[in-house]
Amino acid sequence: MFKVIRRAWRYLVFALSGRLDELSDPRVQIEQAIQEAKEQHRRLSQQAAAVIGNERELELKLARSLEETEKLQANARQAILLAERARAAGDEDKARSYEDSARAFASRLVAAETALQDSRLMHERARQASDQARAAVETNAMALQKKIAERVRLLSQLDQAKVQEELNRAMGDLSGLTPTGDTPTLDEVREKIEKRYARALGEAELTSNSVEARMIEVERAAIDAEGAARLEAIRESLGLGGEPGAGNPGGRPEVER
Template sequence: MFKVIRRAWRYLVFALSGRLDELSDPRVQIEQAIAEAKEQHQRLSQQAASVIGNEREMEMKLARSMEETGKLQANARQALLLAEQARSAGDERKALSYEDSARAFASRLVAAEAAQQESQLTYERARQFSAQARAAVENNAMALQKKIAERMRLLSQLDQAKVQEELNKAMGDLSGLTPAGETPTLDQVRDKIEKRYARALGEAELTSGSVEARMIEVERAAIDVEGAARLEAIRESLNTDRKPEIGK
């Protein structure tokens, strides 16, 4: 049951994500991608700054450790010189005191040199991490620049696509390929006129072939024949009236 619910949930999430992608504005999605890339670069830069700061801190600690080692070595050397001078002057007690001081400085010097070696190793590791962080920031900066350039290309391509879509729509309207909307196309008007004209021709053909139409034609023909006969009678009467005049 749990597997079925999880599968249904994944399907729902996928369906909603796909629908959201269809409804989303590509321009907004491009800006979101660039903003996310900039935020990622900023986070990486902050982390790199922390790593580089740690390198600087280790460098300062190493410098202090080296300075302390140098001082202890100089103090031990100076104590030995003073012991030799005291012994040369016949003051053995003072010479022994200086030698004790030299041994104390030497002991502290050993500890300081061990600490210096540890600081040196820590600094080397910090420097390696710092170099990696710098390289990561530089690589990510180059990737960000490429994304920004890609953004300009995509926005230009998006504008071109919109212009092409408008042109295709206009050409479709002219060719009558677009679906009927509030304004009919020329093809639709032409089809409507041709349909009415064909229907009128059909009605005229049916009317001319009906019985009433043929009866009217017969009556008209009979009237024409009668009219022709009457006209001929009038012409004969005119000829008859003219003959006596010719005899005189």
């Protein structure tokens, strides 16, 4: 049961992550990646600064140790010279006192030289670590610059993709391939009009060939004939004779014989 729950949870997380990637704005994701790279470079720079600071601190300690060693060595040498001068002057007690001071300086000199050797070793290790830290910061800085340049390229490509998508959408609307919402395309409107026009032509053809249409045509012909006869009677009553050109095709006057 626990395995099933764990698998279901992993599937849900994976599905939600994929859906989130689909809905996320690429521009926001690019900026998030750049900010993460900058934050990583900042942390690396702080770590490198701490390493380099440790090297500088060890340099100061090494300089003080070296200075202390040289001072102890000079004091031991001076004590020995004073002891020799006192002995030469016949002051043995003073000579032994200077010799005791010289031995004390010599003991401190041995301890200082040991500390100086340790400081040199620690400083060398710190110098190597600081060199590695500087190289890491420089390498990461170059990588950050590449990411920033890549951001410019990706943003430009994203803008081009949006323009191309708008162009494709506009061309799809013009061609009727992708209607927007409930608006019909020109092809659909044209097909509807052609169907109505063809139906109207079919109905007209059926109407013209029906019995009722023939009867109306006969009645119209009879009315036209009656109207022509009535017009002829009116002409005769006016003494105008028949219809002009009725017995003379072409309307040319007859020649007297």
